[in-house]
Amino acid sequence: MSTPKPPPTPKLAWPGRVEDGRRVLKYVDALSEAVALEMARDENVFLFGLDVDDHKAIQGSTRGLLDRFGPARVFTTPLSEDAMTGVAIGAAMAGMRPIHVHIRMDFLMLCMNQLVNIAAKARYMYGGQIKVPLVVRTIIGKSWGQGAQHSQGLHSMFMHVPGLKVCAPSNAHDAKGALIAAIRDDNPVVFVEHRLLYATEAFVAEAPYVVAPGRARVCRFGRDVTIVGVSNMVVEALRAADLLKEAGVAAEVIDPIWLAPLDSDTIVESVRRTRKLVIVDNGWSMCGAGAEIAARVAEACAGEGPLQIQRLGFAPTPCPPSPPLEAAFYPNPATIAAAAYKLARPDAPAWMPDAAKAELAYQLQFKGPF
Amino acid sequence: MPAKAKSTPKKAVKSGASLRLYRSLRRIRRVEEEIARLYPSDKIKSPVHLSIGQEGIAVGVCDALEARDAVSGTYRGHATYLAKGGSLAAMMAELYGKDTGCARGKGGSMHLIDMEAKVLGTSAVVGTTVPVAVGYALAQKRLKTGAVVACFLGDGATEEGCFAESLNFAALHKLPVVFVCENNGFAIHEPLSKRWATDRLCARVATYGIPAKRFADSDTAAIRKHVERALLKMRKGGGPIFIECLTWRWREHVGPGEDYDAGFRSKAMLAKWQKKDPVAKAAKAVSAKQRAAIDAEIEAEIAAAIAFAEASPFPSPEELGTDVYA
Ligand SMILES: Cc1ncc(C[n+]2csc(CCOP(=O)(O)OP(=O)(O)O)c2C)c(N)n1
Ligand SMILES: [Mg+2]
Numbered sequence: 176m177s178t179p180k181p182p183p184t185p186k187l188a189w190p191g192r193v194e195d196g197r198r199v200l201k202y203v204d205a206l207s208e209a210v211a212l213e214m215a216r217d218e219n220v221f222l223f224g225l226d227v228d229d230h231k232a233i234q235g236s237t238r239g240l241l242d243r244f245g246p247a248r249v250f251t252t253p254l255s256e257d258a259m260t261g262v263a264i265g266a267a268m269a270g271m272r273p274i275h276v277h278i279r280m281d282f283l284m285l286c287m288n289q290l291v292n293i294a295a296k297a298r299y300m301y302g303g304q305i306k307v308p309l310v311v312r313t314i315i316g317k318s319w320g321q322g323a324q325h326s327q328g329l330h331s332m333f334m335h336v337p338g339l340k341v342c343a344p345s346n347a348h349d350a351k352g353a354l355i356a357a358i359r360d361d362n363p364v365v366f367v368e369h370r371l372l373y374a375t376e377a378f379v380a381e382a383p384y385v386v387a388p389g390r391a392r393v394c395r396f397g398r399d400v401t402i403v404g405v406s407n408m409v410v411e412a413l414r415a416a417d418l419l420k421e422a423g424v425a426a427e428v429i430d431p432i433w434l435a436p437l438d439s440d441t442i443v444e445s446v447r448r449t450r451k452l453v454i455v456d457n458g459w460s461m462c463g464a465g466a467e468i469a470a471r472v473a474e475a476c477a478g479e480g481p482l483q484i485q486r487l488g489f490a491p492t493p494c495p496p497s498p499p500l501e502a503a504f505y506p507n508p509a510t511i512a513a514a515a516y517k518l519a520r521p522d523a524p525a526w527m528p529d530a531a532k533a534e535l536a537y538q539l540q541f542k543g544p545f
Numbered sequence: 546m547p548a549k550a551k552s553t554p555k556k557a558v559k560s561g562a563s564l565r566l567y568r569s570l571r572r573i574r575r576v577e578e579e580i581a582r583l584y585p586s587d588k589i590k591s592p593v594h595l596s597i598g599q600e601g602i603a604v605g606v607c608d609a610l611e612a613r614d615a616v617s618g619t620y621r622g623h624a625t626y627l628a629k630g631g632s633l634a635a636m637m638a639e640l641y642g643k644d645t646g647c648a649r650g651k652g653g654s655m656h657l658i659d660m661e662a663k664v665l666g667t668s669a670v671v672g673t674t675v676p677v678a679v680g681y682a683l684a685q686k687r688l689k690t691g692a693v694v695a696c697f698l699g700d701g702a703t704e705e706g707c708f709a710e711s712l713n714f715a716a717l718h719k720l721p722v723v724f725v726c727e728n729n730g731f732a733i734h735e736p737l738s739k740r741w742a743t744d745r746l747c748a749r750v751a752t753y754g755i756p757a758k759r760f761a762d763s764d765t766a767a768i769r770k771h772v773e774r775a776l777l778k779m780r781k782g783g784g785p786i787f788i789e790c791l792t793w794r795w796r797e798h799v800g801p802g803e804d805y806d807a808g809f810r811s812k813a814m815l816a817k818w819q820k821k822d823p824v825a826k827a828a829k830a831v832s833a834k835q836r837a838a839i840d841a842e843i844e845a846e847i848a849a850a851i852a853f854a855e856a857s858p859f860p861s862p863e864e865l866g867t868d869v870y871a
Pocket of ligand 1: 256282702729733
């Protein structure tokens with residue numbers, strides 16, 4: 176099988192410009208399109224996991240795949256995530272390219288043994304003789320009382336383990352390109368989606384393309400403060416940047432896209448200019464993606480002058496379903512903007528943007544239960 | 546506050562048992578119908594998994610239990626919780642995300658708990674509660690409380706590795722557990738035929754040395770009788786039992802509506818199961834006059850529970866950080 180040459184990843188373009196062959200696509204449709212293109216290109220690609228073939232099609236993200244590729248390549252499984260992960264690994268070792276889908280990231284905890292003890296290290300501990308080209312697609316849930324077990328962003332657990340790659344795209348363009356890159360990658364990739372991003376739209380090229388591992392994107396330029404967002408927190412950080420602009424602060428917003436390998440160079444380059452960094456994770460701060468980013472920036476910029484770093488993330492609690500508690504649990508554009516303002520204008524009085532302005536359309540339009 | 550389930554007197558007067566069963570069944574049915582009715586108002590911001598149609602299993606098992614016995618349920622847990630005597634008002638408030646909820650607004654519909662009524666907390670990760678229930682039973686045995694644990698699980702949960710591991714351990718240590726599989730034939734929208742190579746679940750379980758029995762109609766009284774009898778032996782150290790109760794979820798997997806237009810299961814099957822409606826069946830065993838009195842009582846209790854939930858305050862934001870650690 177010949178691999179078409181991937182077009183270069185647009186490094187600096189925030190998806191949103193109309194270019195040739197692009198049209199507006201939803202994140203959810205970008206995911207199914209990516210899988211369809213790769214399944215058509217490579218007959219070794221198959222997609223399985225609980226409920227991938229039912230009429231709800233994993234919130235729409237596997238829509239059309241069963242009809243097009245048939246039940247041998249698109250199939251549900253028993254409720255046996257641990258064993259099914261091993262099955263995926265075995266098939267990958269035999270040369271296939273499985274995509275194992277989980278409707279919530281919380282359920283990946285059942286797959287941990289196979290992913291960490293086999294998938295991540297098979298290449299290394301078997302002396303480079305085999306490879307595990309496996310993609311684990313998974314969705315972080317949020318809002319509508321998802322509660323403690325349907326809302327966790329656990330990507331940092333996987334970032335911790337050598338041998339695993341981790342990707343968390345924040346928009347439809349990257350969702351398509353990064354999923355194609357993940358499927359073509361010869362390593363296990365944990366592909367982290369976000370439920371509230373599913374309805375968001377971006378310009379997406381029709382042809383296949385890759386958003387390659389290890390390349391971050393500067394989504395917005397600014398000289399006063401650098402904000403790094405993870406997953407849907409990129410969207411919230413961009414909204415925060417709008418609010419900051421009204422307050423006279425120019426924020427630079429960076430989306431790492433891939434968390435492992437992590438492009439810290441792009442972040443370091445930005446912080447060298449701003450000397451101020453806010454990292455907003457869609458997960459807990461303790462030992463989180465933000466901690467890793469902060470450490471790398473601190474290591475790289477040590478001795479170069481003053482440096483300020485602030486992490487934001489989930490409150491250090493399980494996620495509560497009660498609306499006022501849930502609202503206090505997550506960072507939001509207002510809290511992000513306030514934190515960035517504090518770094519950018521240390522001598523000014525504390526500032527908090529109008530809460531109504533901080534509300535995001537993509538959240539308001541989401542209706543439960545799932 | 547609503548009354549807790551009474552412990553079953555050994556020689557329950559037959560009509561007493563009939564009244565109890567009807568009351569419990571009708572109450573659970575009406576509570577869930579009210580939840581479904583309220584749901585579009587968006588006041589309940591919690592994914593609800595209704596048991597409508599399946600109530601007979603929880604009611605049959607729980608009626609055979611004593612107050613000291615515990616139940617372990619799933620995210621489809623309203624029936625289990627109510628049948629064992631969990632507070633209705635506290636459950637309603639939990640669905641509303643209120644501070645007076647049974648988990649203080651930190652759980653939601655999928656995480657009901659009432660330790661006073663010995664309802665262990667339910668979980669939204671399928672299968673996770675099964676070994677926990679076994680561990681609770683291990684403690685009952687060690688502490689010599691004489692209590693047993695009824696562990697409810699769906700057909701889908703039997704596919705998780707921890708189910709097999711738990712059966713083996715419970716049998717090995719002769720733990721006082723009643724495993725209750727509510728087999729409604731589906732895991733979300735996926736039928737058994739896409740998940741099991743054979744439907745001989747009881748035969749599989751029996752190989753662990755656990756007596757297993759299937760109830761094809763899930764008749765409330767029959768389940769009750771079977772469990773009541775088995776408990777005599779179990780309380781003397783006889784070890785676990787397993788029952789598989791075939792049933793039918795009338796509504797959609799999650800949410801208040803139906804799912805028959807989706808095409809994966811037929812309305813004809815619903816009609817077939819509605820003929821075995823546990824509530825209607827139990828209603829036949831009590832007089833019209835008794836029924837009217839019970840129904841009125843139930844409606845008043847439900848109205849009071851909803852009023853309680855609506856009037857209760859939300860937790861204050863500072864509550865976010867409490868109870869992360871003991
Ligand atoms: C470990 C795990 N995997 C997948 C899910 C998603 N899920 C929620 S309910 C469910 C089906 C469970 O079916 P069953 O055990 O038969 O219970 P029922 O809903 O029919 O009562 C699935 C797959 C989950 N919650 N937990
Ligand atoms: Mg089921």
